[in-house]
Amino acid sequence: MIPADSPVLILGARSDMARALAHEFAKEGHPLMLAARNADTLSEDMTDLEVRFQAKVTAHDFDILDVDGHAAFLGNLPEVPAVVVSVVGFMGDQDESAINPDAARKVIDTNFTAPCLMLELCAGRLAELKRPTAIIGIGSVAGDRGRAKNYVYGAAKAGFATWLSGMRQKYVDSQLHIMTVKPGFVRTSATADMDLLGPLTDEPEAFAKKVMKALKRKSQVYYDIKWRAVMGVITHLPERIFMKTKF
Amino acid sequence: MSRVETLSGWGRWPKRDCVVDDFDPATDTPDRFNHSTITRGAGRSYGDAAMNPDMTFLGPLRNRFISFDPEAGDLVLQAGAKLSEVLEAFVPRGWFLPVTPGTKFATIAGVLAVDAHGKNHHAEGSFGDHVNWFDLMQADGQIKRCSPKDSVHLFNATIGGMGLTGHILTVSIKLRRIETAWIQQKTLPAANLEQAMQLFEDHQDATYSVAWLDCLAKGDARGRSLIYLGEHASVAQLPAEQRSKPFDYPAPKPKSMPIDAPNWALNRFSLKAFNYLYYRKGTKAPPVELVDYDRYFYPLDAIHQWNRLYGKRGFAQYQCALPLASAKEALLEQLDAISKAGLGSFLAVLKRLGPGAPNRPLSFPIEGYTLALDFPLTPQALTLMDLLDEITIAHGGRLYLAKDSRMTQATFEASYGDALTQFRALRRQTGAYDAFQSLQSRRLNL
């Protein structure tokens, strides 16, 4: 068990899902370090956490794509976190990223290269603490099967999940727990331009509560139960059939 | 980014494709649209109040808490926050909602916009009575602070105003102090309507009171009910082992209705049996029990998507308020009409209402009684509800807009009377008429 007074670092703290996860950690009493670009614009979110849960919150400027700055960023934090949550992600425009190398690189770097390198760095630090710690990486079901609609994003998220899976094996003998979370369609601004599958859609708060529960029971890979069934079918469809579906 | 979603209210009828988008006050000022819009909270109103095919803004992501004054109990928050979020944050610190509807998944804005009443209406009035102020974005995009002192007409029209005066952005409400998360519940059986009403009158000093009513009982047993009284429990009233953790209670196990029930699942016989057994069980319940606030106030929330019980066709909730003087007569006529039609309701809820708020034109409660019933959406039920409308109007009663999906403009006008003229005038003056419309406001020509 990770003690309730140990700090949690949230990377990409501005998203709706990050906010909902921050609420859950704050409710348990964890101090929070919110990291995002233009950290001074996080003040409303800091106040929110203070008013709701009397949480101790700090905000920190952080750009996931500034890979060379990752180590300094970690070193400059007021405390070493016991939990690191990466909610970093960028959907991009599928058609654009399929043909434009810069657009493709941005999607791949933001969802794969940069967060993986950052979490690798964090894993090293956390494992050294030699007490219970955790890393939570928010991936996506989009990484489980390439779909015409979003396969550049999906490919990056697939890589992210694979990287975390490798890290999990690497650190199996440590007290660091690594959890991959694969949301389906959570109703956030980021999914706003996708066709939402009504009943499979979760509100960010409801989803965050499930993630917390999954962390407590030490899940390795967490899907929402509804998605487990859907993805179970989808990942097992033979490619020659899957390619013809409209999913 | 906007998208098209098929929306409905909690009753799942009517359904319509609506353009939806998360509401952002920085960019979504009404003057940017050449058509009307409406804001939607959690979609817990039953009918078509929070639907506009041209643009339905979604409010719940604007849920930040802004400040809390622990002396006064004043909480300021963005209006998309849900009641559940307030409870989660403040019950452990000894604060409770001043008034709450029977679902905690409603938003602050939604509860303000319908001026919701709770089980304490007879003593505490409705939600609007506990609002210090709110900020409203009007048709011209300007944001106005409304309170009982500032912009008081707008304040009154917006409370209960069904989103038709503007977007509610930020709200300040007064929380009430509690010592524990528990309610002392007392169950009193009443053999018929007369007894039930007498019990309500005898217990006007109870903090909370509400009755479940068996609307299929006939003859002398018409209106047979179980009255539930409630008081916030003090620490001393808790069992010794719980006193050190007065705000802890066992988390309810969420259940859900994963699929639609077939249409035949609820028929006259299953309803009759259910009502009979429920009443029997109630008469045998211990007269006083400790119940946690979740189970006391929000029993239906424990079953997610219970609205699927009525199958794909959806259902309607019929809720009327009847003035004290004629309430008994009106209720007996309505119970007769229901039993003649052979259409029971799973949930029939009766509640004594305290004085209404005559200066809020669309606020629903009036001093007297309110009855709420659920009916599956069948032609017979629609006919029955028309008949119930006639009885309601004949006795000077009215229907609740938060539950309505089907009343006619004539029924509405006959029941809300002059206040409507006032509300319509305010909408014209402020430009709200063109800027804010819902399917309901169009149906009722609001």
Ligand SMILES: Cc1cc2nc3c(=O)[nH]c(=O)nc-3n(C[C@H](O)[C@H](O)[C@H](O)COP(=O)(O)OP(=O)(O)OC[C@H]3O[C@@H](n4cnc5c(N)ncnc54)[C@H](O)[C@@H]3O)c2cc1C
């Ligand atoms: C199980 C259950 C029990 C209930 N029990 C009670 C009860 O005991 N007493 C009672 O009074 N009601 C009760 N209700 C009704 C409920 O309180 C209302 O329908 C409430 O409005 C729901 O809030 P919402 O956030 O879901 O609003 P919605 O249904 O989404 O919207 C309701 C109205 O609020 C307006 N609105 C929403 N957000 C804004 C905004 N930001 N600015 C302006 N307007 C806005 C909408 O335009 C619409 O007119 C119950 C409902 C359910 C499902």
